[in-house]
Amino acid sequence: MDKLRNLWNEIRPRGGWKYPAIIISGAFVGLFIYTFFTARAHSYLSNDPATCVNCHIMGPYYATWMHSSHGRNTTCNDCHVPQDSKIRGYYFKAVDGLRHSAVFTIRGEDQALQAIPASSEVIMENCVRCHTQLNSEFIRTGRMGFKEMKEMGGHACWDCHRDVPHTRSRSLSSTPNARIPMPETHVPEWLQNLMNEEKD
Amino acid sequence: MNRNRNHKGMKPWVGWLLFFVTMGVVFLLGMLAASITQRRAEIASVMNNRKIEITGIESRNEIFAENYPREYETWRQTADTTFQSEFNGSSMVDVLEERPEMVILWAGYAFSKDYSTPRGHMHAIEDIRHTLRTGSPMGPDEGPQPATCWTCKSPDVPRLMDSVGIAEFYNKPWSHWGHEIVNPIGCADCHEAETMNLRVSRPALIEGFEAMGKNVQDATHQEMRTLACAQCHVEYYFTPEGKYLTFPWHNGTTMEGAEQYYDEIGFADYTHALSKAPIIKAQHPDYEIYSTGIHAQRGVSCADCHMPYVSEGGVKYSSHHKRSPLASMNNTCQVCHRETEEDLRNNVYERQRSADQIRNLVEKELATAHLEAQFAWEKGATEAQMKEALQLIRQSQWRWDYAVASHGGSFHSPVEFQRILSLSLDRAHKARFEIAKVLALNGFTGNVPLPDISTKEKAQSYIGLDIAKERSNKQRFLEEKVPEWLESARANNRLVSLK
Numbered sequence: 001m002d003k004l005r006n007l008w009n010e011i012r013p014r015g016g017w018k019y020p021a022i023i024i025s026g027a028f029v030g031l032f033i034y035t036f037f038t039a040r041a042h043s044y045l046s047n048d049p050a051t052c053v054n055c056h057i058m059g060p061y062y063a064t065w066m067h068s069s070h071g072r073n074t075t076c077n078d079c080h081v082p083q084d085s086k087i088r089g090y091y092f093k094a095v096d097g098l099r100h101s102a103v104f105t106i107r108g109e110d111q112a113l114q115a116i117p118a119s120s121e122v123i124m125e126n127c128v129r130c131h132t133q134l135n136s137e138f139i140r141t142g143r144m145g146f147k148e149m150k151e152m153g154g155h156a157c158w159d160c161h162r163d164v165p166h167t168r169s170r171s172l173s174s175t176p177n178a179r180i181p182m183p184e185t186h187v188p189e190w191l192q193n194l195m196n197e198e199k200d
Numbered sequence: 201m202n203r204n205r206n207h208k209g210m211k212p213w214v215g216w217l218l219f220f221v222t223m224g225v226v227f228l229l230g231m232l233a234a235s236i237t238q239r240r241a242e243i244a245s246v247m248n249n250r251k252i253e254i255t256g257i258e259s260r261n262e263i264f265a266e267n268y269p270r271e272y273e274t275w276r277q278t279a280d281t282t283f284q285s286e287f288n289g290s291s292m293v294d295v296l297e298e299r300p301e302m303v304i305l306w307a308g309y310a311f312s313k314d315y316s317t318p319r320g321h322m323h324a325i326e327d328i329r330h331t332l333r334t335g336s337p338m339g340p341d342e343g344p345q346p347a348t349c350w351t352c353k354s355p356d357v358p359r360l361m362d363s364v365g366i367a368e369f370y371n372k373p374w375s376h377w378g379h380e381i382v383n384p385i386g387c388a389d390c391h392e393a394e395t396m397n398l399r400v401s402r403p404a405l406i407e408g409f410e411a412m413g414k415n416v417q418d419a420t421h422q423e424m425r426t427l428a429c430a431q432c433h434v435e436y437y438f439t440p441e442g443k444y445l446t447f448p449w450h451n452g453t454t455m456e457g458a459e460q461y462y463d464e465i466g467f468a469d470y471t472h473a474l475s476k477a478p479i480i481k482a483q484h485p486d487y488e489i490y491s492t493g494i495h496a497q498r499g500v501s502c503a504d505c506h507m508p509y510v511s512e513g514g515v516k517y518s519s520h521h522k523r524s525p526l527a528s529m530n531n532t533c534q535v536c537h538r539e540t541e542e543d544l545r546n547n548v549y550e551r552q553r554s555a556d557q558i559r560n561l562v563e564k565e566l567a568t569a570h571l572e573a574q575f576a577w578e579k580g581a582t583e584a585q586m587k588e589a590l591q592l593i594r595q596s597q598w599r600w601d602y603a604v605a606s607h608g609g610s611f612h613s614p615v616e617f618q619r620i621l622s623l624s625l626d627r628a629h630k631a632r633f634e635i636a637k638v639l640a641l642n643g644f645t646g647n648v649p650l651p652d653i654s655t656k657e658k659a660q661s662y663i664g665l666d667i668a669k670e671r672s673n674k675q676r677f678l679e680e681k682v683p684e685w686l687e688s689a690r691a692n693n694r695l696v697s698l699k
Contacts, residue, residue, distance in 0.1 A: 010214070017215050021222070028226045035233040038240060056243045064516070067509065105235050169514045177268065177396065177517060179421055182243045 040183060044097060047077045050181040055104055061113075061166055063178035068165035079126045080119065092122065112171040120156065121146040127157045254393040257362055257401075259355040261386035262696040268387075268396070270512065275386065275520040278320030283527045287552045288608070290523055292327070293317045296656045301567035303659035305597060308473030309481065310344065312663060313670055318607070321385040321522060324353045329682055332670045336677035337375035346443035347372040351402065352432035355388035356381040356694065358401040366403050371442045378681070379688035382695050390428040398424040402431040408447030425501035426487070433486035433502075433607065437467065453488040455602050455620055459595070468594070473663060475573030476586070477593040482601035489606050493613030500536075508532045524608075548611050555603075555610035558621040562600050565628035569593050572635045572648045579642045586638060592631035599624035 013021035036042070043051040049065070052058045065071055070079075081096075082088045096119070103109055115123060124146040128135045135141050146156055162168050185192070250267040258264070265272040281291040295315045296303055306312035314332035328334060328349065337343030348370045351357050360380055361369045369377075392399045400406055400416055405427065409416040419427055435458055436447050451457035459480070462468075468478035490496050495505075503518065508531040510519040525532035526545060533544045573589060603609055603620045610617045639645065653659040660667055689695045 011218060013215070013218070017219070020219065024219075024222050024226055028222070028229060031226060031229045031233055035229065035236060038233060039236045055239070060516075104239065105232065167511075167516065169511055169516065171514055174514050175516050177271070179397070183240060185241075185244070 038186065039101070044093065047075045049076045052076045053180055054183055055100070056180075056182055057104075057109055057113075057172045059178060059180040059182070060170060060172060060175040062180050063175040064166040064170060068163075068167070070165040074130075074165075078130075079123055082122050083126060083129060109172070111173070117147070117150075123158075124149070124156055256393065257355070257359045257388050258393050259359045259383050259386075259388050260694070260696045261355070261383055261388075264387045270515070270517050271520045272387075274510070276322065277521040278523070279322040280521075280523075281319055283523060285524055285526045286549050287556065287610075288317070288524060290319050291317075292319050292323075294656070296659075299563060300653050300656045300659040301563040303656060303663065304474065304567040304570055304653055305563070305600075306481075307570070307663040309470040309479070311481070312660065313665060313667065324384040325382060326384075328353050329678065330674070332667075332674055334374055336670075336673035336681075337373065337378075338677060338681055339375075341373045341376060343373050343375045345374040346370065346438060347374050347377050348438050348443045348445050349374050350377055350381050351404070351445055353385060354381045354383050355386050355401070356383055358388060361403070367442055367444060370438070370444050375681075379685040379692075380694060382686065382689040389431070398428050400427065400431060402445075404436065404445045404447055405431045405434075408434070408449045411447070411450045412452065422499065422501055425503035425507075426490075426496075429502040429506075430487035433484055435483055435485035435488060435602070437462075437469065437480075440467075453485075453491060455485070455488075455599065458485075458488075458602075459598055462598075472570060472593070475570040475590065475593055476577065477570070477573065477590040477597070479594055480598045480601075482598060482605050484605045484607055485602055486607050486609065486612070489603075489609040489616060490612040492616040495612065505532045508535070551614040552610045555614065555617050555621060558618060558625060559600075559604060562596075562621055562625045562628060565625060565632065566593070566596050566600055567653070568650065569596065569628050569631040569635065571650050572632060572639075575648045576635050576638050576642070579639060579644050581638045581642055585641060586635075589631050589634035589638060592627045592634060596624045596627035596631055599627065 040051070040054050043054065049062060053062050065074075065076070077083075077089075077093075082092050128141075136143060141157070144152075144154070149156060158164065167174075187195075252263060252266050254263060254267070261272070261275070281289075283290040293316060295317060296312075302315065303312045306315075310333040316327075316331070319327070334345050334349065335343045351370075356377075357369070360377065387393075389401055390398055398421070406416050416427060434447055436445055438444065439446055448458040448461040451460050462480050467480065469481040470479055471477070472479050487502075490502070505525040506522045507518045507520060508525070508528065509516055510531060526548065529541045529544060534541070537544060539547075569589075570593065573586065573593060576586060576589075599620050603617050603624070606612075606617075639648070651658075651662050653662055657667075686695065
């Protein structure tokens, strides 16, 4: 502890540095809060499907899900996030989410998104979670996870059920004029109106 | 001590290093924030990647073609008339020719002159000009119909309502707006141009909902996929004063509710020329009947079946070729019902055949009731004697028309449809029974001699129509007046197409 205190005493801004330091720290915190809200980070705690459309490229996936057989009974998280424990769920969401943000920030998203193996495992787990009886009593497909299935040369659920739920032709541009609940602009209405008036 | 303050344990370069490192971190965070803001701003471009900026109420459908080629192409396909199912289809069929009793049922009303099955939206303007019901107005304010008739035929209507006012739009003769209303049912009727969101463009629907104490603005997107159609595919009437388009929904959207409304205001569309019964004409209560059916109850909207999703290459969109779902069952019925096409088609026809059976009985019975009533008047019946019979005829015809005028009611809600037809048959029987009593009171107890109305021509000549003259006037109107209208429309830039 003393070592830390000594280190801090060494590097903390003193005298003339105090004010610039405070200002820059303020700038940092402010930017951080701005980033938090503009990325709508608070929305990721919920299960609302509209949250996933924070990244607008998710539009077609939202639209195809909404009009599918799963549209009434499931949310995005019900399939794409582990539901067996809250901790595992949030951890997975965090890791996956940060990966998404990184890819999205560098504009590295594919035109036709595909699930990474870790994701596929979770999705198949969730297929079996809801369709338990079907997958353990009638057919035995639910007894193995995705990884084992692939290693043994088997098929995942969606290798046959190809349309569920995002349909067969799915890409970032597959539903051009679909109605998606995109995030609202954070330009306040009074300013928008003012800008529109000026344009006229 | 003051001078030494800055150097106490910290070398100057450490201070500067920390300063620049922190600046660097803040800068990077700013970049991240900017990148997030930028990608979020892209959302505006998702909906705004348009070749042509369209604002306000754009009534020329061709303008939308550049921005929404798929929806536009499929909309144009509503001109197609090839589809035929057992009872319905996309082509124009002369119903009076097939069912001459209808001429009698509508004696004294324009429908007895001309009534054909409706066809695709693209034909809306052409067909309203061609039907004998709109007459042949050669002069500026001639003709039997008010401007309200235009309301459901064109996106020019909301444009005009916006510029001249709603009541002012309605309260003119039909021919008054002939040169203004030239584009068939299209984009601006259902969509607002800036965002292509579904929105209501006809005030009558808003007012109809208000009459029920509901607010149509509360509708969800899925509900709007039905309400956009409910702007026109509903029962309505024009108020005698001002010809204001009104939906009779003050007591709800049921057949009985509407009848109660009409009875309370003492309304009749016309007095029957033969029986003198006060008749209400029902117009296509598609939305009302559909709402009572099982599909509506399960949350299926009009667009789910009539504007199904279509996959073309890698793109999926709503087909705007509105027609019978039987024409492409794999993306309409079979999305939810996994039975074979043949099975599903039989399910539809079964219900339609049952309804048809009752309908045929009703038409015969009701036409006979009208003719017998006419006979009773000739035998010297008084108003007091005939009152009950005429009331029953009114009720029978209202029920018959309510069911039969609907597009697809026999499938949308077969139970309700057949209930309504059965009630119509009941009233028709009761009416004839009453008339028999009146005839007996006036000294006649035999079988009423009925005229030969076995064909459309015979029926029309029986009720005194000069169809040849109507047709020749219409021909003149189409050859002389309509081109004037089109020329004026082109001059005022209301029309884009070449025709």
